[in-house]
Amino acid sequence: MPHPVSPFRDEARDVATGHPIAILPGIWEIRESLAPAFDTPETWVSLFLLTDPTGHASPVMIDTGVPRSTHTVILPALEALGFAPSDLKVAVNTHSHHDHAGSNVQLREATGCQIWIGRLDGPALLRGDRFGPDEIPPHSADRLLDGGEIVNLAGRDYEIIDMPGHSPGSIGIFDRERGILFTGDAIQARGTTTQGVPGASNRPAYRNTLARVRALPVEHLLPAHAYLPFPPAHVTPASEVHRYVDVSREAIDTIDDRLASAIRTAGGSATIAVIADAICADQPRTPVLAAPILTDYLNQMAAVGRVRHDADHWILL
Numbered sequence: 001m002p003h004p005v006s007p008f009r010d011e012a013r014d015v016a017t018g019h020p021i022a023i024l025p026g027i028w029e030i031r032e033s034l035a036p037a038f039d040t041p042e043t044w045v046s047l048f049l050l051t052d053p054t055g056h057a058s059p060v061m062i063d064t065g066v067p068r069s070t071h072t073v074i075l076p077a078l079e080a081l082g083f084a085p086s087d088l089k090v091a092v093n094t095h096s097h098h099d100h101a102g103s104n105v106q107l108r109e110a111t112g113c114q115i116w117i118g119r120l121d122g123p124a125l126l127r128g129d130r131f132g133p134d135e136i137p138p139h140s141a142d143r144l145l146d147g148g149e150i151v152n153l154a155g156r157d158y159e160i161i162d163m164p165g166h167s168p169g170s171i172g173i174f175d176r177e178r179g180i181l182f183t184g185d186a187i188q189a190r191g192t193t194t195q196g197v198p199g200a201s202n203r204p205a206y207r208n209t210l211a212r213v214r215a216l217p218v219e220h221l222l223p224a225h226a227y228l229p230f231p232p233a234h235v236t237p238a239s240e241v242h243r244y245v246d247v248s249r250e251a252i253d254t255i256d257d258r259l260a261s262a263i264r265t266a267g268g269s270a271t272i273a274v275i276a277d278a279i280c281a282d283q284p285r286t287p288v289l290a291a292p293i294l295t296d297y298l299n300q301m302a303a304v305g306r307v308r309h310d311a312d313h314w315i316l317l
Contacts, residue, residue, distance in 0.1 A: 003079075006072040008033035015044045018076025021233075024180065024220060026051050026154060029233045030077045032065040034099060034194060037132035038288060043192045045099045046224050046233045048182060049077055050154035057155030059083055061091040061107070062173060062182050063100040063224060064115075067134040070106035085111040090153065093117040093141075094184025094224065095170040096124035098131040105139050114142035116151075118162070121169030145171060163187070163213070165206025166199060172213070179219030179238070187213060189227035189244055190251045196280040196290035198227075198251050203300070206252060214245045255297055260306065263316040271312050272298070 006016035010033065014021060020028035028049040034040060047069070048062040059081075061074065075085055088111040093101040096117060104115045104125070117125065128138035145151070147162030153173070161172035163186035173182040186209055188198035200206035213221075221241045226232035235244050262278035263270050270278075275298075276290040298314055301307045308315050 003076045004068075004071050006033065006068065008035040010041060013041065013044070015041070016073060018073045018080070020049060020077040020080055023048075023222065023234050024178075026053050026156070027180070027222070028077065028081070030065075030073050032069050032073050032099075034066075035132075037066075037098075038194045040192070040194045040287070043194045043226055044232075046222075047074065048222060049074075049081070050156075051081060051083075052155035054155065057152075058087055058089040060153040061088060061113070063094055063184065064091050064103035064107045066099050066102040066131045067106060067136060069103040070110050074103070074107060075110060087111075088113045090114050090116060092145075092151075092153070092173060093121070094173070094182065094186070095167040096121040096129075097167065097185065098129045098136055100184060100224065101125060102129070102131050102134075102136050104141075105137050108139075115139075116143040116145055117141045118160070118169035118171040119144040119146055120164070121167055121171075124167070124169075147171070161212065161216070163209045165202050165209045167201070168205075170209075174216065174218075176217070179217050180222065181213065181216065181218045181220070182222045183213070184224045187223070187227075187245065187248045188225075188251075189230055189247045191293075192225045192227055192287075193283065194225075194287050194289055195293060196276070196283060196287040197255060197293055198248065199289070199293045200252055201296060203252055207249065210245050210249050210252075214242065256301055256306065259294065259298060259301065260316055263307065263314055269310075269313045269315045272314065275314060 009016045015031040016033040030047040031044045050060040122141050122144045129136040145160045149160045159174045163170045163172045166185045170186040191198045218241045221235040262275045272291045280286045
């Protein structure tokens with residue numbers, strides 16, 4: 001039976017095509033569109049398919065995308081590489097958000113694979129979610145992963161790295177021998193064109209994650225989105241990985257001062273829309289996620305007495 005064609009297929013960027021893109025030996029990128037929830041065609045989610053070049057071990061997915069992804073991109077990619085759906089035994093979620101764990105239920109039904117996720121993000125799956133108009137049903141993982149565990153994926157040993165900050169249970173998946181680290185959304189440089197700024201709900205934890213990654217011998221960093229100003233899917237060599245981490249740290253360390261400056265420039269009081277426009281002035285348009293992310297940071301500033309919220313305005317103190 002032919003696979004359904006995504007209405008968001010973008011041949012020019014190879015997004016939502018189901019074509020596996022070779023990244024490194026045994027590592028394939030599968031690009032999924034973030035439409036219709038987000039109108040940012042230059043930002044997609046990168047799912048990764050791990051395969052064993054010797055052919056002895058079963059393939060593994062890292063992240064499952066959005067609800068449609070099983071049938072529009074993952075099964076076509078498996079087929080393109082000569083795999084049957086039942087060959088897939090495991091899908092590992094880097095975290096629980098809707099564009100990373102959104103097709104868990106469909107993929108498990110289609111392939112029989114197990115779903116693995118970091119222990120602290122497991123409960124979020126039980127609550128369900130939405131991606132645009134599509135429901136993500138409540139479901140449970142088959143295995144909860146802890147930092148420090150060694151798991152065999154597609155014939156290679158990977159270490160689970162605790163990487164909280166973006167979500168409580170975000171994990172990295174680290175091939176120490178080859179210096180390859182899959183990070184999901186755990187470290188975000190300056191954010192994507194969907195966000196405008198990095199999204200770190202727990203900044204102390206995020207800073208600890210950045211320090212942890214900076215200390216690892218990483219030659220190839222594989223994030224799930226094109227985090228500005230870096231290329232999508234693959235940051236290499238080690239010097240660029242270090243720069244990526246340093247840019248991530250600078251972005252999160254300066255956001256409060258940038259917010260204060262935006263309010264000051266507006267006369268000491270501004271709506272979140274005005275603030276978001278100022279923070280994202282160097283981008284073609286203010287991203288849809290900028291306002292909620294910045295509101296979270298402003299609430300943190302309010303908790304320490306730097307700003308206060310009055311009706312629909314933020315006031316600098």
